[in-house]
Amino acid sequence: MRRRSEADFTEFAAAALRRLRRTAYLMCGDWHRAEDAAQDALVRVYRAWDRLDHHAGLNTYAHRAVVSVVLDQAKRPWRREFLDDEVPDQPLPDPARTVDDRLLVIEALARLAPRQRACVVLRHYADLSIEETAQVLGIGTGAVKSQTSRGLAALREQLHRPGTGTAAPADHKKEVLL
CATH class of the missing domain: 1.10.1740 (Rna Polymerase Sigma Factor; Chain: A)
Structure with a gap:
């Protein structure tokens, strides 16, 4: 080089x-x-x-x-x-709930299938377009759309289960991850 x-x-x-x-x-x-x-x-x-x-x-x-x-x-x-x-270590309570919310989202992400997790992370955290995500993962744009949709649905379901606390609104999830 x-x-x-x-x-x-x-x-x-x-x-x-x-x-x-x-x-x-x-x-x-x-x-x-x-x-x-x-x-x-x-x-x-x-x-x-x-x-x-x-x-x-x-x-x-x-x-x-x-x-x-x-x-x-x-x-x-x-x-x-x-x-x-x-x-797993038990985190201390967070009065503002930002750390708790972030941990809930990270735990929910960990429960997703690897391809769904990759699509959700690349699309909604890394801000890649559908085409860029498809190129990164080596799959079609339709697969990115369906895997992202299924992944987000699974996240919503996991975050709204009783016992998980209150979940962040869908448009607030990206801020929670940061």
């Missing part, structure tokens, strides 16, 4: 790391795994740097890489065993 390309990649990585880490976190629900996924995704971007379209394809490729890494991590057998043994 040329010296200028190294500088361009470093600039891109610094700007994209936080966004990729948050996207990964919303998909897997674990900050440590999200950090690893974001780093692995940036390694994939680095390896393909000279072949990528630097004007339009960098963010799409980076999102595709982070989604792929998170889904690959979930398939590892040792990862599933570890998750089964984890005991």
